[in-house]
Amino acid sequence: MLITQLVKARGDRLTATDRRLVAVLQAQPAEAAFWYAAELTEPLGLHQSAATRMAQRLGFDGYPQLRDALRQDYLAGDGPSQRVRGLLERHPDDVLRGFVDDEVAALSALPQHVAQAELDDLAAQIVAAGHVYLFAQGNAAVLADLLARRLRRFGMRSTVLTGADRELAERLSALQPGDLLLACAFRRVPSALAPVLEIAASGGAFTALITDTLLTLSPQPDVILAAPRGGDDYLSLTVPMAIANALVLTIARQAPEQSIGSLDHLGALLERFAR
Amino acid sequence: MLITQLVKARGDRLTATDRRLVAVLQAQPAEAAFWYAAELTEPLGLHQSAATRMAQRLGFDGYPQLRDALRQDYLAGDGPSQRVRGLLERHPDDVLRGFVDDEVAALSALPQHVAQAELDDLAAQIVAAGHVYLFAQGNAAVLADLLARRLRRFGMRSTVLTGADRELAERLSALQPGDLLLACAFRRVPSALAPVLEIAASGGAFTALITDTLLTLSPQPDVILAAPRGGDDYLSLTVPMAIANALVLTIARQAPEQSIGSLDHLGALLERFAR
DNA sequence: CGCTCAATGCAAGTGAGTTTGCATCTAGCG
DNA sequence: CGCTAGATGCAAACTCACTTGCATTGAGCG
Structure with missing residues (x-):
């Protein structure tokens, strides 16, 4: 895309305000191609001369x-005619x-x-839980990591359950009633999943699963969030x-007060590191 | 199409010249949406006032x-911004x-x-590289992990560079000419990125960056793959x-033989674990 | 054949959009 | 702490596209 190329080449001269404008141009290339300077700048609370100077x-x-x-760039490369062509052949x-x-097809579905409503239910359980265990094997581990990071930012405690059996058993030994287990598993059932679910359920934890096609398990999790992934060969x-x-x-x-409050707290801590 | 509807409704008042102009508008709706009056009329040898009077x-x-x-008609109908409609309601x-x-909007773009072609270039560099270093901080670390997993499956060696300065320096000390550094960074430039890029470049490694808006860095990576992420507040x-x-x-x-071959090899190894 | 009306080109006038000099403000630096 | 350089808002000047009155042309019709 032209605008991206331009910023790569001459971006070192741009100001922070310029970059905000460029971001809008990138996000709405079709609409921006029609705009006057003021139409670009006013939604950002900037004067129209900012557009002139960025250009x-x-x-x-x-x-x-x-x-x-x-x-020109829009008509040449990304115009609607190109688009239709793309979808057909x-x-x-x-x-x-x-x-x-x-990916777009899968995501749209x-x-x-x-x-x-299912997300609301599970979210309520997580907010109420004492401790969250995140189980994942293989590629799914990055998902568990991501969830752990996000929950941590909200001030919620979590443990990622990855790796071999012994590791899992050790980490699960701290599980208490009122805790929650969220498992991520796709296509094939990891051999460790059944025992982990069993341990969690018998330990009084709420159990949930994010998956693509694994709808029948024993023991059955309390909540299953399932949606197929796109593509045939390569599963993202x-x-x-x-x-x-x-x-x-x-x-x-x-839990807005909790999550926002935690982010404030995080900011305060970060400043103490920056000193 | 709007122009067709208009002619149906009011076509009886149009002159022969008007119809020639309308035909152009119908034939090139995307381009015509940008034109000044003169740009529409001059190719036909007409004066710009002809456009005014036709309108x-x-x-x-x-x-x-x-x-x-x-x-409006163009953006609403054929244009790519049908998604905007979805974003409005x-x-x-x-x-x-x-x-x-x-997410769908951002991904579509x-x-x-x-x-x-940019992917082809970078892929060729990676295939040719001796060792791949993956740099990421914070949330981006999950990306580096994912890439490391996939590359490993193809039998390519990689090192994930995460964490504090000392850790990074230690891992980078093994870097050789012909290696490759792929960095992932978003929104803000991690403080460690500049030195890492410098070390890699001066060590004879090819450098690349996956990012959203960070297009201007010093030193500049050899390749930058940049695309804005969707949403305003929550960036996925x-x-x-x-x-x-x-x-x-x-x-x-x-490199089909290499990647497929490695997967076969992986399958064989897995069977030996299953015994 | 000449009259009338509509269409079109021309060019001056108008107005919207853009540029630019100037003042203010902020950040970086000695 | 003061200084300098760069960024930004403001407003006047300017540019350029558009409109419109007028003149010319050509077609239709008495």
Whole structure:
């Protein structure tokens, strides 16, 4: 994309305000191609001259010249005609486009498979839980890591359960009634999942599972959030990660004082490190 | 299409010249939405006032009003911003739906920001590299982990660079010419990034960066793959993860015997564990 | 054949959008 | 702490696209 190339080449001259404007141009290329300077700057509370100066810092005579360039770029590369072409004939060489198409399709379908009400339920359980255990094996481990990071930011305590059996058993030995186990597993059932679920359930913990197709397990988790992933051969974590993110957002919504307060606390701690 | 509707309704008042102009508007709706009156009329050897008068005969105050209508019609119908419509009617309580909308929008735009050719270049460098160093801090660390896992499956050696300065320095001490550094950084520049890039570059390594907005760094990486992430407040890793996945797929495509062979090898090893 | 009306080109006038000099403010630096 | 350089807002000046009155042309019609 032209605007990205321009920033790569001349970005060192840009100010913070310029970058805010550029971000808008990147996010809304079609609309921005029509805008006057004021239409670009006013939503950001900036004067229209900011647009002129950003354009000049990017090497153009003025803002209209930048806009012309954006129009050309938009019509040449990303115009609607190109788009339709893209959807019809699959791109044999464009791995990125093909992959993105699959991912978008899978992601768009996610709300049909997971209801907000289910997220609300699980979020409430997590907010109420004493300690959260996150189980994952293999690639799914990055999901558990991500969830652990986000929960930590909210001031919630969690333990990531990864690795071999002995490791798992050790970590689970601290489990108490009122705790919660959230497992992430895809395609195949990890051999450790059944015992972990059993231990958690018999220990009085609430159990939940984020998965793609693993709908029948024994013991059955209390909550299952399941949505198919896109693509056939290469399975990404986009869809389950979206579930995880939406879950985090739902938690933040349910316990705003706790989550926001924790972020403030985090900021204060960070400043003490910066000294 | 709007212009067709207008002619149906008011076409009886149009002159022969008007119809020639309308035909151009119908044939090139995307381009015409940008044109000044003169740009529309001059290719036909007509004066710009012809545009004004055609617009008036179609019921508009003047030519700019007609053009605005064409733009609206273009953006609403054929344009890529049907997603904007989805973003307007926001779901206040459905966190999942809102989040998915943002993510789909950002992901759809990804191919506009990163070209397959760029992925091809970087993939070739990675295939040729002796050792791959993956740098990431904070949330981005999950990305580095994911890349490390995928590369490992292809039989490529990699080192994840996370954590504090001393740790980084130790790991980097093994860096050799012909190695490759792939950094992941978003929104803010991690303080360790500049020295790491410097060390890698001066050590003869190829340097690359996956990012959202960090386009200007010193030293500048050899390759930058940049695409904005969706949403305003909550920034997910969906878009950068898609870049990473597409990169992995591109590598697999470029070095099929190596990547597939490694997977076979992995399967054989797994069986020996299962015994 | 000449009259009338509508269409079109021309060019001056108008107004919206853009640029730019100036003043203010902030951050970096000695 | 004061100084300098750069960034930003403001407002006047300016540019340029658009409109409109007028003149010309051509077609239709008595």
